[in-house]
Amino acid sequence: MQMVGPQIPAHLAFLEMMSPSLPDCVGQLCQQGINEIKVIPVFFGQGGHLRNDFPKIMAECRAQFPDVALSTSSAVGESDGVLHAIIDFTMDQFV
Numbered sequence: 131m132q133m134v135g136p137q138i139p140a141h142l143a144f145l146e147m148m149s150p151s152l153p154d155c156v157g158q159l160c161q162q163g164i165n166e167i168k169v170i171p172v173f174f175g176q177g178g179h180l181r182n183d184f185p186k187i188m189a190e191c192r193a194q195f196p197d198v199a200l201s202t203s204s205a206v207g208e209s210d211g212v213l214h215a216i217i218d219f220t221m222d223q224f225v
Contacts, residue, residue, distance in 0.1 A: 139164070145183050156191050156198065166199040174207030174216075 139162070143155040150158070152169070159167055169188065173180045184202075192200055206212050 152187050153191050169202045171205045173205045
């Protein structure tokens with residue numbers, strides 16, 4: 131776990147084949163007494179994971195943890211700032 135800012139814990143979770151899973155991370159945060167969680171999907175495109183898998187897993191988490199306010203942001207790849215950072219990184223590779 132890392133901290134985002136002075137009081138915001140941040141966990142990295144995975145949808146498949148790696149751990150910890152999103153439900154595991156939500157459970158860990160619940161055990162710490164956290165009852166409001168915002169999930170930031172780190173996807174660069176609107177592929178199957180984001181369109182199909184992610185909503186199902188979020189629904190499972192909401193059912194498993196009904197007392198927790200679970201919300202999501204848009205995907206990281208939908209941010210102009212992130213897209214510009216990728217372009218900048220790509221250009222730096224040619225310098």
